[in-house]
Amino acid sequence: MTQETARPPIDLGKDPLALDRQVCFALSVASRSVIAIYRPLLEPHGLTHPQYLVLLALWQSSPRSVRDLAETLRHEPATLSPMLKRLEALGYLTRRRDATDERQLAVELTEAGRALRAEAEKIPYRVVERLGMELGELEALHAALTRVLEATR
Amino acid sequence: MTQETARPPIDLGKDPLALDRQVCFALSVASRSVIAIYRPLLEPHGLTHPQYLVLLALWQSSPRSVRDLAETLRHEPATLSPMLKRLEALGYLTRRRDATDERQLAVELTEAGRALRAEAEKIPYRVVERLGMELGELEALHAALTRVLEATR
DNA sequence: CACTAACACTTAGCACGCTAACTGATAGGG
DNA sequence: CCCTATCAGTTAGCGTGCTAAGTGTTAGTG
Numbered sequence: 382m383t384q385e386t387a388r389p390p391i392d393l394g395k396d397p398l399a400l401d402r403q404v405c406f407a408l409s410v411a412s413r414s415v416i417a418i419y420r421p422l423l424e425p426h427g428l429t430h431p432q433y434l435v436l437l438a439l440w441q442s443s444p445r446s447v448r449d450l451a452e453t454l455r456h457e458p459a460t461l462s463p464m465l466k467r468l469e470a471l472g473y474l475t476r477r478r479d480a481t482d483e484r485q486l487a488v489e490l491t492e493a494g495r496a497l498r499a500e501a502e503k504i505p506y507r508v509v510e511r512l513g514m515e516l517g518e519l520e521a522l523h524a525a526l527t528r529v530l531e532a533t534r
Numbered sequence: 535m536t537q538e539t540a541r542p543p544i545d546l547g548k549d550p551l552a553l554d555r556q557v558c559f560a561l562s563v564a565s566r567s568v569i570a571i572y573r574p575l576l577e578p579h580g581l582t583h584p585q586y587l588v589l590l591a592l593w594q595s596s597p598r599s600v601r602d603l604a605e606t607l608r609h610e611p612a613t614l615s616p617m618l619k620r621l622e623a624l625g626y627l628t629r630r631r632d633a634t635d636e637r638q639l640a641v642e643l644t645e646a647g648r649a650l651r652a653e654a655e656k657i658p659y660r661v662v663e664r665l666g667m668e669l670g671e672l673e674a675l676h677a678a679l680t681r682v683l684e685a686t687r
Numbered sequence: 688c689a690c691t692a693a694c695a696c697t698t699a700g701c702a703c704g705c706t707a708a709c710t711g712a713t714a715g716g717g
Numbered sequence: 718c719c720c721t722a723t724c725a726g727t728t729a730g731c732g733t734g735c736t737a738a739g740t741g742t743t744a745g746t747g
Contacts, residue, residue, distance in 0.1 A: 391669065397658040398651065400590045400606070404672050405568050405583070405661070407679035410608045412565040413734075414686035415558050420735090430558070431703060437553045447726060453553070455563045460704050462727055467702080484712045484725040498551065505550040508558070512685045516544065519557050522682070525675040526560035532665045533567035566704075573705090584733060600696060613734050615697055620732080637695040637742045 418511050422504050426497060427471050432464060433501075436473065436490075440498050444489040446479070455530075473497060571664050575657050579650060580624050585617060586654075589643075592627065593651050597642040599632070608683075626650060 393402075400406055416430045423433055438453050439445070447465065451458045465488055468474050473494035479485040509519065553559055569583045576586050591606050592598070600618065604611045618641055621627050626647035632638040662672065 391659055391662055393658055393662070393669075397655055398590055398593055400587070400594060402676070403587075403590065403658070404676050404679070405565075405572065406587055406590070406607075407676050407683065408561070408565040408568055409583075409587075411679045411682045411686075412558075412561040413608070414683060415561055417735090418686065419558065429702065430562075434553070434556075434559055434562075437551055437556065437559070440551055441553060448724090454559075455566070457705065458726060459706080459728080464703075482713075482725085486726065502550055505546055505556070506544055509544055509546070512682070514681060514685050516546075518678070518681065522675075522678040523555070523557050523560050525671070525678055526557070526564045528667060528671065529564045529665070529675070530560065530567060532667050533564075533571065570705090582732065601694090609733095610735065611696060612698080612736080617733075635695085635743075639696070 415508075415512075418508050419504070422507055426500070432468055433504075435461070435464060435468060436494065436497065436501070439474065439488065439490050439494065440501075444487045446485045447488065448485075450488060468494075568661075568665075571661050572657070575660055579653070585621055586657075588614070588617060588621060589626065589647065589650065589654070592641065592643050592647065593654075597640045599638045600641065601638075603641060621647075 396402070419430050419433065423430060428436070434454055435450065438450055447458050447461055450456075450465075451461055454461070465474065465476055465486075469476050472491060475489050475491055477487050477489075479487050509516070512519070547555075549555075572583050572586065576583065581589070587607055588603065591603055600611050600614055603609075603618075604614055607614070618627065618629055618639075622629050625644060628642050628644055630640050630642075632640050662669070665672070
């Protein structure tokens with residue numbers, strides 16, 4: 382027996398399919414556009430934006446499993462697996478089996494990976510500068526996006 | 535001679551690289567999460583989300599060139615080219631050379647493509663319902679994303 | 688009018704990002 | 718203690734999404 386909740390009818394106006402009113406469209410274009418800002422900043426280090434996010438996660442806590450990374454970054458392990466191999470090939474991390482549980486992989490920063498962090502500290506400032514938006518505006522956007530993430534969990 | 539603008543220094547706090555404070559991370563996860571809501575709704579029609587956006591653009595104006603579509607959707611023509619072929623294979627549109635300018639392609643909805651619109655009208659309502667967020671909240675998010683798009687133009 | 692620059696689109700190569708199927712390791716029940 | 722279900726990670730297949738290079742068409746200049 383499901384609870385009968387009185388749900389107010391949704392009104393999306395006369396053209397619900399108008400492209401420039403779709404949140405999904407604005408989201409995907411904004412995501413691609415912001416990632417494009419990072420591209421020239423990451424390219425000198427041989428990094429893509431998804432790889433950069435992996436490093437952010439590892440800079441917060443270093444030996445961690447693929448599953449842990451996947452949950453943190455909201456990715457499928459299958460997406461991370463090849464990415465981690467590329468990051469290993471770049472010399473930023475190592476992949477070895479956990480001694481106590483051979484199923485798990487211990488993904489760990491190398492010295493080069495840890496050293497990169499100092500360089501990367503500049504990146505957020507450059508991105509915010511390039512965006513030219515007020516910090517308060519960005520914080521409000523972040524809060525709104527966080528609401529979406531909670532709603533889609 | 536560049537204008538010397540007094541720029542207030544940006545302060546991103548003590549950990550500028552904290553993952554859960556990055557707008558770029560929230561953006562990419564939110565984008566993927568919202569697209570995931572569309573997936574089961576589009577799958578019955580054999581569509582992916584990017585393909586759905588192409589149809590939204592064509593429902594607004596139908597014979598249009600690849601370049602026109604690319605600018606509207608903020609894509610490279612090289613991204614659209616294979617997508618349009620797949621949409622043609624699905625029977626939703628036709629691709630033919632423009633008679634007056636053989637360089638351009640005239641991308642046009644088929645009868646099936648036009649008919650799909652009536653079905654698609656339901657999709658935005660289902661997505662909003664699934665998100666469970668207030669319309670005002672979504673409009674504010676859309677406005678914030680539009681600001682980002684203006685900033686990255 | 689010929690020649691070249693610009694244009695519209697396509698193809699190739701690479702890295703995601705997803706689902707589904709697979710491999711090997713561990714844990715839990717009979 | 719074995720046997721099976723579960724788990725962690727990998728691989729394959731497909732569709733983006735980007736850059737760079739290629740093809741054919743048009744326009745503009747000498």
